[in-house]
Amino acid sequence: xxxxxxxxxxxGGDRVALARLLSLLENGGGxxxxxxxxxxxxxxxxxTVGITGAPGAGKSTLTDRLVSAAREEGRREVAxxxxxxxxxxxxxxxxxxxxxxxxxxxxxxxxxxxxxTRGQLGGLAVAVPEAIRALGAAGFGLVLVETVGVGQxxxxxxxATDTTVVVVNxxxxxxxxxxKAGLLEVADVFVVNKADRPGxxxxxxxxxxxxxxxxxxxxxxxxVETVGVDGKGVEELWAAIISHRHHLGGSAVESxxxxxxxxLVRRVAAAAIERELxxxxxxxxxxxxxxxxxxxxxxxxxxxxxxxxxxxxxxGIFPGARPSQAAPGAQPGGTSATNATS
Amino acid sequence: xxxxxxxxxxxGGDRVALARLLSLLENGGGxxxxxxxxxxxxxxxxxTVGITGAPGAGKSTLTDRLVSAAREEGRREVAxxxxxxxxxxxxxxxxxxxxxxxxxxxxxxxxxxxxxTRGQLGGLAVAVPEAIRALGAAGFGLVLVETVGVGQxxxxxxxATDTTVVVVNxxxxxxxxxxKAGLLEVADVFVVNKADRPGxxxxxxxxxxxxxxxxxxxxxxxxVETVGVDGKGVEELWAAIISHRHHLGGSAVESxxxxxxxxLVRRVAAAAIERELxxxxxxxxxxxxxxxxxxxxxxxxxxxxxxxxxxxxxxGIFPGARPSQAAPGAQPGGTSATNATS
Numbered sequence: 001x002x003x004x005x006x007x008x009x010x011x012g013g014d015r016v017a018l019a020r021l022l023s024l025l026e027n028g029g030g031x032x033x034x035x036x037x038x039x040x041x042x043x044x045x046x047x048t049v050g051i052t053g054a055p056g057a058g059k060s061t062l063t064d065r066l067v068s069a070a071r072e073e074g075r076r077e078v079a080x081x082x083x084x085x086x087x088x089x090x091x092x093x094x095x096x097x098x099x100x101x102x103x104x105x106x107x108x109x110x111x112x113x114x115x116x117t118r119g120q121l122g123g124l125a126v127a128v129p130e131a132i133r134a135l136g137a138a139g140f141g142l143v144l145v146e147t148v149g150v151g152q153x154x155x156x157x158x159x160a161t162d163t164t165v166v167v168v169n170x171x172x173x174x175x176x177x178x179x180k181a182g183l184l185e186v187a188d189v190f191v192v193n194k195a196d197r198p199g200x201x202x203x204x205x206x207x208x209x210x211x212x213x214x215x216x217x218x219x220x221x222x223x224v225e226t227v228g229v230d231g232k233g234v235e236e237l238w239a240a241i242i243s244h245r246h247h248l249g250g251s252a253v254e255s256x257x258x259x260x261x262x263x264l265v266r267r268v269a270a271a272a273i274e275r276e277l278x279x280x281x282x283x284x285x286x287x288x289x290x291x292x293x294x295x296x297x298x299x300x301x302x303x304x305x306x307x308x309x310x311x312x313x314x315x316g317i318f319p320g321a322r323p324s325q326a327a328p329g330a331q332p333g334g335t336s337a338t339n340a341t342s
Numbered sequence: 343x344x345x346x347x348x349x350x351x352x353x354g355g356d357r358v359a360l361a362r363l364l365s366l367l368e369n370g371g372g373x374x375x376x377x378x379x380x381x382x383x384x385x386x387x388x389x390t391v392g393i394t395g396a397p398g399a400g401k402s403t404l405t406d407r408l409v410s411a412a413r414e415e416g417r418r419e420v421a422x423x424x425x426x427x428x429x430x431x432x433x434x435x436x437x438x439x440x441x442x443x444x445x446x447x448x449x450x451x452x453x454x455x456x457x458x459t460r461g462q463l464g465g466l467a468v469a470v471p472e473a474i475r476a477l478g479a480a481g482f483g484l485v486l487v488e489t490v491g492v493g494q495x496x497x498x499x500x501x502a503t504d505t506t507v508v509v510v511n512x513x514x515x516x517x518x519x520x521x522k523a524g525l526l527e528v529a530d531v532f533v534v535n536k537a538d539r540p541g542x543x544x545x546x547x548x549x550x551x552x553x554x555x556x557x558x559x560x561x562x563x564x565x566v567e568t569v570g571v572d573g574k575g576v577e578e579l580w581a582a583i584i585s586h587r588h589h590l591g592g593s594a595v596e597s598x599x600x601x602x603x604x605x606l607v608r609r610v611a612a613a614a615i616e617r618e619l620x621x622x623x624x625x626x627x628x629x630x631x632x633x634x635x636x637x638x639x640x641x642x643x644x645x646x647x648x649x650x651x652x653x654x655x656x657x658g659i660f661p662g663a664r665p666s667q668a669a670p671g672a673q674p675g676g677t678s679a680t681n682a683t684s
Contacts, residue, residue: 042638133641257636262623265635268646277608286604289607290603290607299379299381304607304614
């Protein structure tokens with residue numbers, strides 16, 4: 001099946017074609033680049049909500065509930081991207097969650113996708129936004145992104161959404177841990193989940209105090225208490241998400257998205273250069289250059305300059321991409337960028 | 343004074359000229375690059391000993407004692423490079439140490455230099471090896487590098503020596519902290535300093551147990567007990583350093599140095615590219631490219647490719663460096679590197 005045929009089928013509601021499209025994108029390489037170019041042209045970015053927090057905080061259950069809330073509100077198509085730090089084959093509690101969420105499997109308006117780091121250049125921070133865009137192209141107006149908020153990349157991925165929900169549990173220190181993980185900075189809405197356990201109000205107070213100290217420009221993240229397993233507080237959580245979205249309005253969403261796109265372009269460029277450098281540093285020429293330094297015939301700067309001379313042909317480093325043809329408006333940008341460095 | 347004049351004076355024993363040379367190198371920029379090229383050609387790498395450990399472990403006192411030991415053994419010229427995480431002007435305990443070490447100030451065979459992160463591309467990990475090379479060119483056969491073993495860069499700097507000494511203190515957990523900081527991996531010799539305090543033998547036992555578990559190929563780091571303030575055990579420490587040096591022999595030292603030079607060249611290249619990318623990402627062309635992505639007229643890969651087209655002229659990025667003239671043997675290496683990527 002051709003790339004455009006695959007995309008057309010995915011847009012027409014063919015879930016098998018969509019799953020295949022996402023897999024091809026995730027695997028990277030030449031076909032992924034050609035497909036990616038089509039996907040970005042096929043539609044705009046859907047609304048996104050990130051859900052993050054420590055392992056075991058109940059993120060999957062809450063995500064599950066939020067899908068239901070969105071569907072009940074009349075959202076036509078809702079997708080979930082679950083960023084799974086374990087292999088899709090390793091199973092365990094996380095796979096259990098995934099399986100449980102397949103309760104929505106009978107609902108044709110819901111699509112659930114697990115992602116792990118694969119061949120994609122730039123890792124999850126690049127792959128997840130691309131998957132979101134593909135889901136948008138396939139007609140999904142809302143994408144929930146669930147990540148474990150432990151690593152820097154995972155926090156970044158969850159934070160790279162229109163509204164980011166940070167989930168903590170009652171108990172001394174959990175709010176502090178969230179702060180340490182950098183979750184305080186990305187949160188638009190806080191959830192104290194498992195709020196039927198002792199310590200919920202203390203944890204809520206902790207969070208409020210930290211928010212008192214923080215510098216929130218124009219939106220103070222609300223703190224919502226939920227019990228994911230029986231759905232208590234989920235309505236309030238959904239309302240908080242909607243309220244944040246209204247607060248953002250059209251222009252703030254657009255400027256957030258532009259910032260994210262800017263970070264994404266830089267990240268892809270940096271990853272491409274890194275790969276290029278790895279390749280330069282594994283060639284026999286590299287050993288020759290290093291020997292010059294060891295023997296006192298060049299300093300490291302001269303050797304690095306010689307090494308980087310090999311990078312002159314950096315154009316054309318993405319297999320399958322056709323920039324001149326596919327990005328008609330890019331020429332002026334490319335020219336200005338060149339000028340900016342001269 | 344011309345660059346070669348300054349270098350000649352430093353080589354001739356003029357300490358003021360040496361201090362000025364080191365400052366110029368540390369400040370970076372065009373003159374630093376021209377001087378660096380001269381320095382690397384002026385002599386080979388001196389013997390180096392790294393001394394690292396937690397703040398307050400007594401590193402400066404031990405370094406001071408090791409300088410004396412080396413001088414007593416007949417070492418003609420000994421230099422100390424102290425990597426100081428605080429500003430040279432902020433003072434405090436660290437400055438106190440520096441001042442105390444100036445007890446060697448009357449000894450013309452000893453030279454002490456503090457370094458902090460300055461303008462040098464690649465930071466301390468590049469600046470310290472360059473300073474070491476400059477000291478070698480000025481006739482110092484032995485350079486002790488003292489760093490606080492807390493940050494990744496500091497540990498790396500201390501580990502980038504022929505023999506690395508890791509200093510811990512008696513007390514539960516200190517050896518564990520050292521392991522956490524990655525000091526176990528870089529240590530060639532362990533010192534339990536302040537060994538007159540309670541818990542010295544327990545700490546020693548801790549370290550030995552960790553060494554039992556670790557995979558040491560052909561050298562098991564000895565654990566030496568010292569009391570820096572009265573010099574107890576310093577003779578044994580110096581003997582352990584010499585013994586490690588003998589163990590390494592000529593060829594192992596050379597291959598260690600080649601590995602370090604390889605890392606250094608890569609680091610300088612990566613830092614140069616990073617700077618280039620920063621410059622590309624601050625131009626107006628970047629905003630145009632990002633807009634293409636936001637508007638669905640290009641994907642991030644296409645935009646990154648356009649951005650990197652501006653990097654084609656990456657040769658000549660180090661001001662003042664004259665690779666073609668200054669590195670006569672570099673041409674074949676450069677050519678091979680180019681081939682390696684095509």
